[in-house]
Amino acid sequence: MPTGEIYFRHSLRVNDYLCQGCTTCMRTCPTAAIRIRGGKAVISDNKCVDCGECMKACPHKAIYIKQDDFGLIENYRYRVCLVPTTFIGQFDTKYKTKAIYSCLLKLGFTHIYEVEHEVPRMMELYNRYMEDHPEISTFISPYCPAVTRLIQVRFPSLVDNVIHVRAPLELASRVIVKRLMDDGARRESIGVFYVTPCAAKIAAVKYPVSGKETYVSGVINMDFLYNKVLLMLHDSDKNAQPINHALTARDVMWPLAGGEAVNFKGYQYAVDGLQNVLNFLEKLEDEAVDAPGLVEMRICDQGCVGGVLTTNDRFVARKRLEYRARLFERLENSKLRESSNEDNTLTPEWIKDMEIPDIKPRSIYKLNDNYAEAFKMAERMKKIEKALPGVNCSACGAPSCAALAEDIVRGDANADTCVFINPLSKTSKDAMNRIWGDRIKSNKEEQ
Amino acid sequence: MHYTFKIERGNFTDAGQASSSVKRTLKQLGVDPVNIKRTVVALFEAEINAVAHAYGGTIDVDIDGEKIVMVVADEGPGIPNIDLAMQEGWSTASPQVREMGYGAGMGLPNIKKNTDDLKIDTKIGVGTTVTMTVYLT
Ligand SMILES: Nc1ncnc2c1ncn2[C@@H]1O[C@H](COP(=O)(O)OP(=O)(O)OP(=O)(O)O)[C@@H](O)[C@H]1O
Ligand code: SF4
Ligand code: SF4
Ligand SMILES: [Mg+2]
Numbered sequence: 001m002p003t004g005e006i007y008f009r010h011s012l013r014v015n016d017y018l019c020q021g022c023t024t025c026m027r028t029c030p031t032a033a034i035r036i037r038g039g040k041a042v043i044s045d046n047k048c049v050d051c052g053e054c055m056k057a058c059p060h061k062a063i064y065i066k067q068d069d070f071g072l073i074e075n076y077r078y079r080v081c082l083v084p085t086t087f088i089g090q091f092d093t094k095y096k097t098k099a100i101y102s103c104l105l106k107l108g109f110t111h112i113y114e115v116e117h118e119v120p121r122m123m124e125l126y127n128r129y130m131e132d133h134p135e136i137s138t139f140i141s142p143y144c145p146a147v148t149r150l151i152q153v154r155f156p157s158l159v160d161n162v163i164h165v166r167a168p169l170e171l172a173s174r175v176i177v178k179r180l181m182d183d184g185a186r187r188e189s190i191g192v193f194y195v196t197p198c199a200a201k202i203a204a205v206k207y208p209v210s211g212k213e214t215y216v217s218g219v220i221n222m223d224f225l226y227n228k229v230l231l232m233l234h235d236s237d238k239n240a241q242p243i244n245h246a247l248t249a250r251d252v253m254w255p256l257a258g259g260e261a262v263n264f265k266g267y268q269y270a271v272d273g274l275q276n277v278l279n280f281l282e283k284l285e286d287e288a289v290d291a292p293g294l295v296e297m298r299i300c301d302q303g304c305v306g307g308v309l310t311t312n313d314r315f316v317a318r319k320r321l322e323y324r325a326r327l328f329e330r331l332e333n334s335k336l337r338e339s340s341n342e343d344n345t346l347t348p349e350w351i352k353d354m355e356i357p358d359i360k361p362r363s364i365y366k367l368n369d370n371y372a373e374a375f376k377m378a379e380r381m382k383k384i385e386k387a388l389p390g391v392n393c394s395a396c397g398a399p400s401c402a403a404l405a406e407d408i409v410r411g412d413a414n415a416d417t418c419v420f421i422n423p424l425s426k427t428s429k430d431a432m433n434r435i436w437g438d439r440i441k442s443n444k445e446e447q
Numbered sequence: 448m449h450y451t452f453k454i455e456r457g458n459f460t461d462a463g464q465a466s467s468s469v470k471r472t473l474k475q476l477g478v479d480p481v482n483i484k485r486t487v488v489a490l491f492e493a494e495i496n497a498v499a500h501a502y503g504g505t506i507d508v509d510i511d512g513e514k515i516v517m518v519v520a521d522e523g524p525g526i527p528n529i530d531l532a533m534q535e536g537w538s539t540a541s542p543q544v545r546e547m548g549y550g551a552g553m554g555l556p557n558i559k560k561n562t563d564d565l566k567i568d569t570k571i572g573v574g575t576t577v578t579m580t581v582y583l584t
Contacts, residue, residue: 157480286466286487365474371583374476375512379448381475 006045007362008149009207011066011219012055012199014041018062023394025054025063030274031153031364035407036397047364049149050200051299052308053274065199065309068218073108076191076217080176081109082169085116085247085324086197086255086304089317090226093324095233102238103229109193111176116251117244118172120344123263125165125354130294137292138284139163143260146200146299147277148209148359155281156361164356166212167204169194173215174350179243191217195225197255197307200299210356222309245342248334249325256318257303260296267293273301367409377409384408389420391436448472448510454494454521456503459547465506466490469517472510478583485561486581490517492554493577497521499544501575514563517579525571533559 019040026034026041033047034054041054041062055063073079081104088097101112130139140162142148151158173192180190194216196202205216253259257272269291271280277297283289300306305317328334367381368374388401396417398404407413416422420436423429450472452465466487473483490506497504501523509516526532533555540550559565564580 157484282467285484286463286470286491287484288463288491361480363474363477365471366477367475369477371476371478372512375448375510378472378475382448382472 007360008045008048009203010043010045010048010050010199011202011206012043012048012050012052013064013066014043015062015064016040018060020060020062022059023399024057024059026394026399028053028057029399030150030278032399032403034399035412036394046362047153049146049153050198050203051146051150051274052199055199055308065202065221067202067221067224068193070220070224072218073191073193077189078111078180078185078191079109080111080113080173080180080190080192082113082115082172082176082192082194082216083242084169084195084197084255084304085114085252085321086307086310086317087195087222087225088252088324089255089305089321090222090310090312091230091233091320093320096239097324098239098241099233100229101242102240103232104225105238105240106232107225107228111180112240112242113172113176113192114242114244114247114251115168115172115194116247116254117242118168118175119248119251119254119263121171121175121346121350122165122168124346125171125351126163126264126294128351129163129165136161139294141260141294141296142166142356143168143296144200144298144300145204145209146198147297149200149203150277150299151281152209152359152362153364154278155285156363157285158281159359159361161284162359164359166208166210166354166356167201169201169205169216170208170214171350171354174353176243177215178347193218193220195220195222197222197304197309198300199308209359212353212356222307223311226311245337245340246331246333247328248337249329250334252321252325252328255304256321257298257301258296259303261294264294267291268296269293270296270298272298272303272306274299367406381405381409384415387415387421388418389436391420393419395419450506450508450510452506452508454497454503454506454519456501457498458503459495459498459549462494462498463491465494465508469508469510469515473515476510482581482583486515486517489558489561489579489581490519492558493517493519493579495549496554496577497523497575499540499547499549500524504574513583515581515583517581518576519579520574520576522574525569525573525575526567527571529567529569 021036021039031047031049033044034041091100104112138161142163142165148162177190192215196219202219205214205219258270261268261270271277277299302314302318306314367377384405385402390401392400396404398407404413408415423432470483470487497519501521504521507518531537535556536552538550538552544550562579563582566578569575
């Protein structure tokens with residue numbers, strides 16, 4: 001794989017023991033980040049956007065997300081579990097949230113905090129940003145970190161359309177840390193652990209685009225925690241409360257596709273699912289759609305309930321959250337919240353902390369920083385592409401013939417890896433001809 | 448670098464392949480996003496005109512170190528009055544074309560705005576050739 005400056009890092013890993021080099025993941029990757037080397041899938045750091053598609057597609061369960069050691073929570077006296085409502089959506093509605101939370105306490109946490117409690121403050125941050133940038137017509141929500149990275153690498157001309165505000169979990173962790181410290185806790189004694197539905201949120205915590213400090217001490221995979229809680233739920237009769245105020249129907253729905261956009265004034269759009277996101281960004285880039293207002297975008301179909309670390313069907317999870325939202329409506333939680341004495345203001349420090357100073361374009365297409373050099377490479381690439389058979393067989397270890405052509409001009413692969421150009425033997429050449437017609441080319445392209 | 452594409456008469460849904468393909472190359476070259484957008488917008492408008500107002504044709508794109516030259520040539524009725532056609536809002540689009548979401552009379556003015564040089568050669572009853580140039584620097 002190419003070397004040079006690495007500006008993205010990931011928690012996604014390939015288990016070489018399980019990986020069969022079957023090319024399935026490589027073909028699903030939206031940024032052509034995967035190659036087969038030594039018979040195993042290898043992910044390129046600068047191209048991967050943590051969308052999780054490869055992991056969803058792998059038939060051998062060979063791609064996994066490295067998580068922090070659960071024992072890490074023991075290092076803190078105050079152990080806060082920062083949960084998104086997506087987690088609650090994994091459970092049957094017959095279980096009360098209080099019962100689920102009591103299991104979390106039994107597992108060792110001392111406090112529960114629901115991320116979506118910060119929805120009002122997040123909305124204010126978005127609204128402030130939009131008001132401060134009247135020159136921008138289409139704003140893209142920064143909610144899904146995979147979308148932001150995708151824009152950086154594939155649609156760099158749109159980086160300025162992304163609202164430059166950090167993830168809600170960063171705000172939530174700051175709010176909870178302040179609250180505990182106001183109650184006398186020392187900063188070092190507070191550990192905040194986020195329950196993640198995906199790899200993208202982990203990257204957002206550990207390797208943030210903002211380059212700023214995180215208040216999250218560790219990240220726990222949602223499937224891991226789900227299994228632990230499920231085993232305890234049957235005999236859980238305890239009523240544990242989160243320390244935040246009750247969520248409203250609106251808050252519960254926030255991680256779902258459409259749950260965010262609907263709360264904003266003016267025009268809003270909700271785009272979910274990788275293919276839809278790609279299509280929409282492509283059109284935005286070409287100005288083929290006119291979309292003034294706020295665009296909510298989620299890489300996962302149905303939003304975070306479709307995250308790669310969720311355990312239950314996304315449509316079922318969606319229904320369950322809708323059910324709980326209706327329940328909260330009947331309980332008039334929003335009135336409760338309004339009449340409570342909670343402080344929903346943003347401190348100037350938080351406003352500053354939540355800012356992303358700069359989202360850098362990181363084009364994966366650019367062949368060279370020098371135009372003349374890039375031009376030569378592009379010309380050669382075009383020639384090579386023509387010489388390749390165009391069947392995208394992936395036998396060369398690249399996802400497509402175009403990707404191989406690019407690897408060749410970048411110096412990351414040789415043309416002789418193409419089995420069409422360089423058939424192994426007379427017999428294999430005849431066999432290939434029977435299947436593919438006359439697409440086997442002689443090795444002439446590079447003269 | 449040279450690219451050629453065919454334009455099919457009346458095929459609105461497949462239009463845009465030329466501009467996508469050119470866009471890919473410009474991204475590889477690291478061309479400034481503003482210039483990429485100008486190129487793509489202009490090429491798409493010219494292609495759509497050949498689909499909507501003529502009977503199809505060809506697109507030729509040449510990229511070199513300093514500029515992108517796009518030639519969209521169609522067989523069609525030609526443009527009787529270019530000055531009029533260049534006016535914002537002036538359109539002879541058929542009701543069917545309007546049905547497809549085109550016909551605001553903004554295409555040619557948009558091409559003018561987005562390119563550094565625009566030349567229209569047209570012959571009534573024969574066809575129209577639109578030559579557009581975008582300078583990279
Ligand atoms: N290739 C062409 N052949 C024949 N007539 C054309 C051609 N291109 C443009 N015209 C004429 O010029 C008019 C204006 O073109 P223009 O692209 O500005 O607007 P439009 O195509 O009608 O609408 P819009 O581009 O906003 O969808 C057209 O309505 C048509 O009469
Ligand atoms: S997570 Fe997405 S971008 Fe990264 S390698 Fe997998 S499919 Fe590609
Ligand atoms: S939609 Fe949600 S779960 Fe999916 S990648 Fe984005 S943030 Fe993660
Ligand atoms: Mg037009």
